[in-house]
Amino acid sequence: QKEVEQNSGPLSVxxxxxxxxxxxxxxxGSQSFFWYRQYSGKSPELIMFIYSNGDKEDGRFTAQLNKxxxxxxxxxxxxxxxxxxxxxxxxxxxxxxxLTFGTGTRLQVTL
Amino acid sequence: KAGVTQTxxxxxxxxxxxxxxxxxxxxxxxxVSWYQQTPGQGLQFLFEYFSETQRNKGNFPGxxxxxxxxxxxxxxxxxxxxxxxxxxxxCASNEGGRTNEQFFGPGTRLTVL
Numbered sequence: 001q002k003e004v005e006q007n008s009g010p011l012s013v014x015x016x017x018x019x020x021x022x023x024x025x026x027x028x029g030s031q032s033f034f035w036y037r038q039y040s041g042k043s044p045e046l047i048m049f050i051y052s053n054g055d056k057e058d059g060r061f062t063a064q065l066n067k068x069x070x071x072x073x074x075x076x077x078x079x080x081x082x083x084x085x086x087x088x089x090x091x092x093x094x095x096x097x098x099l100t101f102g103t104g105t106r107l108q109v110t111l
Numbered sequence: 112k113a114g115v116t117q118t119x120x121x122x123x124x125x126x127x128x129x130x131x132x133x134x135x136x137x138x139x140x141x142x143v144s145w146y147q148q149t150p151g152q153g154l155q156f157l158f159e160y161f162s163e164t165q166r167n168k169g170n171f172p173g174x175x176x177x178x179x180x181x182x183x184x185x186x187x188x189x190x191x192x193x194x195x196x197x198x199x200x201x202c203a204s205n206e207g208g209r210t211n212e213q214f215f216g217p218g219t220r221l222t223v224l
Contacts, residue, residue, distance in 0.1 A: 032211045043201055043215040044154070051211075088154065096167040097144050097205050097213060101154040 003027060004091050006102035014110050019076040021105050023089030026070065032092040033065055033072045034099065039085045047074070047087075079109045113138065115204045115216035123222045129190040132219045136183050136204035142166075143185040144213060145177060148199040160185050161207050189221075197223045 005024045013019045021035075032051050036044035050056045050063040050072065062075040072091075076083055086106045090099040116135045124130050136143050144167075145157040156169040160179035177187040189196055199220050203213040 034211075034213075036215075043199075043218045046212055046214060049211060090154075092211060097142050097159045097161075097203075097207075097211075098156045098167050098169070099144075099146075099154075099203075099213060100156070101146075103153040 002102075003100050004089055004102040006087075006089050006105045008103060009106040010108045011105055012108045012110055013079050015079060015081060017079050019079045019083065019107055019109070021074040021076070021087050021089075021107065023072045023074075023102055024070055025072070025089075025091045025100075027091065027093055027100075028067075028070065030070075030091045030093045033063070034090040034092070035061075035063060035074045036088040036090060036101075037083075037085045038088055038104065044088055076107075079107075081109045081111060083107060084109045115202060115214055117200075117202055117216040117219050119219060120217065121220045121222075123224060124192050125224050126192055126194060128192050129188060130192060130221060131186055131188045132200055132202075132221075134185045134187075134202035134204075134216055136185070136202075137214060140204040140206050141183055142205040142207035143179060143183065144203045144205065145185070145187050146201045146203065146215075147171070148201060148218075149197075154201070157187065192223045194223050197221060 034049045035047045038044045064073045086104040088104045089102040142161045144159040159167040179185045201218045
């Protein structure tokens with residue numbers, strides 16, 4: 001079992017719709033959860049992070065964390081073609097900076 | 112503030128050679144982590160340096176090494192290059208304290224022929 005799992009996609013949503021990206025993790029000691037966006041040929045860009053159970057909103061993005069179910073998700077409201085990218089879920093345990101990444105979900109926002 | 116910088120951006124080497132990559136973190140950040148990204152394995156953690164000391168290490172062979180200087184700049188070295196070392200090498204900058212956010216540089220694309 002992989003430590004961090006994501007559906008590779010592609011996830012296709014029409015412009016203006018809500019995109020829902022999901023991630024599960026295996027280490028119950030995980031403490032911090034991150035979403036990165038990576039455009040083709042570019043490096044990952046931090047979108048947001050979450051520590052506590054529940055929802056955290058930042059603009060069009062909402063991260064949701066459920067530690068009991070070991071599940072974290074990212075919702076993108078009013079999806080735009082510029083949101084088309086690979087979304088990486090990353091998990092951090094302990095105080096060291098090591099991030100464990102999922103393989104990413106490719107999102108396609110269609111016109 | 113300037114972002115994370117990495118040099119060189121592209122490298123082509125042949126098997127058996129060695130290579131050194133450089134990373135300058137965001138000003139004031141004391142932690143630098145290195146990752147390898149390949150299509151097959153995704154992003155994998157190599158090691159982290161904080162205040163010139165290796166604080167954490169991933170599951171890579173000893174051919175992969177690194178160091179950090181007093182100005183927080185970091186280098187990683189790969190010796191005896193193999194074809195499978197072809198990858199995008201990313202460094203990530205972090206304040207090093209209780210904050211968690213890591214910011215990636217543009218990466219170095221290494222091709223081993």
